[in-house]
Amino acid sequence: MTLDDPFNNPLFNAIDWTPTGLVSCVAQQHDTGEVLMVAWMNREAIRETLATGRVCYFSRSRNRLWRKGETSGQVQRLVELRVDCDGDALLALVDQVGAACHTGRRSCFFRAARDGVLAVIADPIADPAELYGHSESAP
Amino acid sequence: MTLDDPFNNPLFNAIDWTPTGLVSCVAQQHDTGEVLMVAWMNREAIRETLATGRVCYFSRSRNRLWRKGETSGQVQRLVELRVDCDGDALLALVDQVGAACHTGRRSCFFRAARDGVLAVIADPIADPAELYGHSESAP
Numbered sequence: 067m068t069l070d071d072p073f074n075n076p077l078f079n080a081i082d083w084t085p086t087g088l089v090s091c092v093a094q095q096h097d098t099g100e101v102l103m104v105a106w107m108n109r110e111a112i113r114e115t116l117a118t119g120r121v122c123y124f125s126r127s128r129n130r131l132w133r134k135g136e137t138s139g140q141v142q143r144l145v146e147l148r149v150d151c152d153g154d155a156l157l158a159l160v161d162q163v164g165a166a167c168h169t170g171r172r173s174c175f176f177r178a179a180r181d182g183v184l185a186v187i188a189d190p191i192a193d194p195a196e197l198y199g200h201s202e203s204a205p
Numbered sequence: 206m207t208l209d210d211p212f213n214n215p216l217f218n219a220i221d222w223t224p225t226g227l228v229s230c231v232a233q234q235h236d237t238g239e240v241l242m243v244a245w246m247n248r249e250a251i252r253e254t255l256a257t258g259r260v261c262y263f264s265r266s267r268n269r270l271w272r273k274g275e276t277s278g279q280v281q282r283l284v285e286l287r288v289d290c291d292g293d294a295l296l297a298l299v300d301q302v303g304a305a306c307h308t309g310r311r312s313c314f315f316r317a318a319r320d321g322v323l324a325v326i327a328d329p330i331a332d333p334a335e336l337y338g339h340s341e342s343a344p
Binding site: 067068069070076077080090092094098099100101103104116146147148149150151152154155157167168169171174175176177178179180182183184187 | 206207208209215216219229231233237238239240242243255285286287288289290291293294296306307308310313314315316317318319321322323326
């Protein structure tokens with residue numbers, strides 16, 4: 067029973083899929099430990115990610131596979147894919163080129179509850195207009 | 206507009222709640238960067254977490270607040286709560302006592318796609334029977 071078995075895939079069997087066949091995936095920079103983003107994957111996105119070593123998600127807003135960085139160039143190379151105990155979340159250890167966030171920030175988690183307010187705690191490292199051709203395009 | 210404003214809470218406003226009023230939350234050990242678990246929060250869980258400094262989730266299976274560690278003693282102290290760009294995920298930086306996972310492992314992400322199989326990559330650090338009074342109780 068191996069991961070390339072189309073009929074009895076142990077990773078797919080371990081996942082508690084949503085009714086629409088998705089599972090959430092946390093992307094973490096493999097060496098620094100920084101949590102970069104959370105997105106969705108379906109079976110095809112997982113298959114492609116494992117086969118190519120480049121992280122592919124499923125975009126709910128566009129209803130299609132989303133090869134991270136396909137527009138922005140900010141790709142994620144897969145280091146390892148893990149699954150949690152109850153199968154409703156994946157953890158992708160990745161090597162992120164540039165900014166994971168569509169705002170041009172390294173991480174999507176750039177707002178924090180601090181001192182009673184919601185504070186912006188990170189600046190963009192890239193210009194979204196250059197990454198996407200216009201400002202703050204949705205991912 | 207502060208975080209303890211019950212009518213115009215900037216964190217609540219930033220969250221893209223599910224239809225049942227939930228948002229997923231990634232828990233990360235604040236100093237080592239280890240991703241420990243992913244669970245759900247509702248407004249009340251977030252309010253309590255920020256007010257007490259002890260992480261509280263919402264258990265979908267039990268349909269009630271779940272004060273992490275209430276049975277097992279494996280509590281999480283909150284260091285910082287962050288929200289992502291599109292508001293559908295939180296990141297809780299925590300200080301985890303012992304095992305985050307109900308299997309007695311430090312992290313719930315103890316299975317990895319390696320060498321074509323799904324490999325168990327971490328051993329329990331605590332006995333679930335001692336944590337919960339019986340083996341591998343659901344969280």
